[in-house]
Amino acid sequence: MSRHRILLVTYPAQGHINPALQFAKRLISMGAHVTLPITRHLYRRLIHLNSSLTTIPNLSLTPFSDGYDDGFMAIDRTDADFNLYSSQFNSRGSDFVTNLILSAKQESQPFTCLLYTLLLPWAPRVARGFNLRSAQLWIEPATVFDILYYYFHGYSNHINNQHKTTIELPGLPFTLSPCDIPSFLFRSNPSPLSFVFPYFQEQFHELDVENNPIILVNTFEALEPEALRAVDTINNLKMIPIGPLIPFNSDASFSGDLLQVSSDYVEWLNSKPNSSVVYVSFGSYFVLSQRQTDEIARALLDCGFSFLWVLREKEEDLKFKEELGEKGKIVKWCSQMEVLSHSSLGCFFTHCGWNSTLESLVSGVPMVAFPQWTDQKTNAKLVEDVWKIGVRVDGKVNEDGIVGREEIRRCLEVVMGSGEKGEEMKKNAKKWKELAREAGKEGGPAEKNLRSFLEENA
Numbered sequence: 104m105s106r107h108r109i110l111l112v113t114y115p116a117q118g119h120i121n122p123a124l125q126f127a128k129r130l131i132s133m134g135a136h137v138t139l140p141i142t143r144h145l146y147r148r149l150i151h152l153n154s155s156l157t158t159i160p161n162l163s164l165t166p167f168s169d170g171y172d173d174g175f176m177a178i179d180r181t182d183a184d185f186n187l188y189s190s191q192f193n194s195r196g197s198d199f200v201t202n203l204i205l206s207a208k209q210e211s212q213p214f215t216c217l218l219y220t221l222l223l224p225w226a227p228r229v230a231r232g233f234n235l236r237s238a239q240l241w242i243e244p245a246t247v248f249d250i251l252y253y254y255f256h257g258y259s260n261h262i263n264n265q266h267k268t269t270i271e272l273p274g275l276p277f278t279l280s281p282c283d284i285p286s287f288l289f290r291s292n293p294s295p296l297s298f299v300f301p302y303f304q305e306q307f308h309e310l311d312v313e314n315n316p317i318i319l320v321n322t323f324e325a326l327e328p329e330a331l332r333a334v335d336t337i338n339n340l341k342m343i344p345i346g347p348l349i350p351f352n353s354d355a356s357f358s359g360d361l362l363q364v365s366s367d368y369v370e371w372l373n374s375k376p377n378s379s380v381v382y383v384s385f386g387s388y389f390v391l392s393q394r395q396t397d398e399i400a401r402a403l404l405d406c407g408f409s410f411l412w413v414l415r416e417k418e419e420d421l422k423f424k425e426e427l428g429e430k431g432k433i434v435k436w437c438s439q440m441e442v443l444s445h446s447s448l449g450c451f452f453t454h455c456g457w458n459s460t461l462e463s464l465v466s467g468v469p470m471v472a473f474p475q476w477t478d479q480k481t482n483a484k485l486v487e488d489v490w491k492i493g494v495r496v497d498g499k500v501n502e503d504g505i506v507g508r509e510e511i512r513r514c515l516e517v518v519m520g521s522g523e524k525g526e527e528m529k530k531n532a533k534k535w536k537e538l539a540r541e542a543g544k545e546g547g548p549a550e551k552n553l554r555s556f557l558e559e560n561a
């Protein structure tokens with residue numbers, strides 16, 4: 104029996120399941136056994152698309168009912184739906200996890216540690232009830248953790264002040280502006296996804312009752328050296344970089360795809376010259392409005408670059424459909440790492456979800472950042488101003504919140520072009536690719552850090 108028996112709990116969304124599975128892969132390679140509870144609906148989808156997940160030694164995917172066995176993640180769900188869903192998921196998830204811990208004990212195969220991702224404030228409480236060690240797997244950058252930590256520990260007025268132009272936080276080597284702050288923190292002006300606020304609030308307050316809380320962060324030392332230490336004097340909290348949790352090779356055994364990958368884009372990419380293609384994707388959750396879709400489509404056509412666009416929305420509603428088909432390729436879903444590591448890639452037009460940002464960074468692809476909410480705004484700030492591997496579209500160009508075609512085109516031309524700024528970004532992107540791979544390589548610092556964590560805590 105494995106010495107480290109890990110219970111890994113994650114929220115049922117693509118952007119959470121992907122890093123959780125990559126994390127499970129690392130743990131298993133170090134001799135741990137990982138149990139990963141998952142909702143029945145997602146279990147069916149995962150297994151349908153990647154049946155080998157059920158045969159991986161030392162990985163147990165354990166399905167449970169969240170009350171939505173036929174699926175919840177429809178494209179037209181509102182925030183109120185998500186709020187209702189999350190509270191149901193949390194109560195059922197917490198009961199299920201409690202029972203898992205109990206039966207593992209009864210079978211004399213007790214868990215040695217509970218690890219949990221975001222939006223699950225009940226997870227450390229359940230662990231405490233059993234005297235079980237727990238730690239958080241933080242799947243966003245350390246900088247975002249710091250901002251939230253400060254916000255929930257006395258800095259809310261300092262941060263939640265849209266009239267200030269610059270916000271300084273102790274330990275962070277750069278200033279932030281309101282548009283760099285996770286959007287749901289602005290309580291006076293609720294943004295989409297603002298229902299997550301109480302979950303984060305509770306999760307951060309849970310840290311105060313923990314002894315020496317540990318946060319395992321999907322980042323690496325060179326990327327965020329100061330942010331990893333900014334809050335460590337408070338409550339003996341320790342942030343340990345264990346990233347990037349990205350597969351560098353073509354190993355798809357731990358793939359967490361919840362949508363079928365389209366089949367014909369690789370051949371299309373193969374036909375394109377080096378560094379000539381713009382890859383466009385806004386992650387697994389955000390849905391573009393019709394007008395914004397049209398502006399992006401027009402910008403892509405006007406600047407003349409070839410593009411591969413992941414569009415989960417209805418394709419029938421697309422304006423300029425024929426023209427788009429001539430110049431680019433539109434797919435419903437792709438294997439993003441395969442695309443980003445393709446030699447034809449020149450730029451990633453992204454919403455800056457943390458997985459996408461890290462995947463681009465690990466692949467050495469510069470970005471045009473079009474952040475929408477939560478951590479994405481901070482991620483875009485880091486991309487543009489700190490790591491200097493991209494430009495951010497100016498969201499203030501149109502007053503109605505739509506970013507116009509001229510602005511999108513301007514950004515794409517800067518990143519794809521051979522001007523001084525574009526060249527500098529390409530050079531920096533190569534540098535970060537090397538540093539990311541150095542951190543995540545076999546026997547590298549990410550592995551060493553996780554190994555010590557396991558030995559000492561799990």
Ligand code: UDX
Binds near residue numbers: 118
């Ligand atoms: C969400 C949040 O929005 C994000 O800000 C947070 O950091 C994590 O959770 P999501 O919006 O889906 O995630 O974005 P992102 O973090 O980029 O994750 C998307 C994942 O889907 C990536 O791992 C990406 O590789 C994958 N993907 C996306 C595909 O495999 N194929 C696609 O066609 C599109």
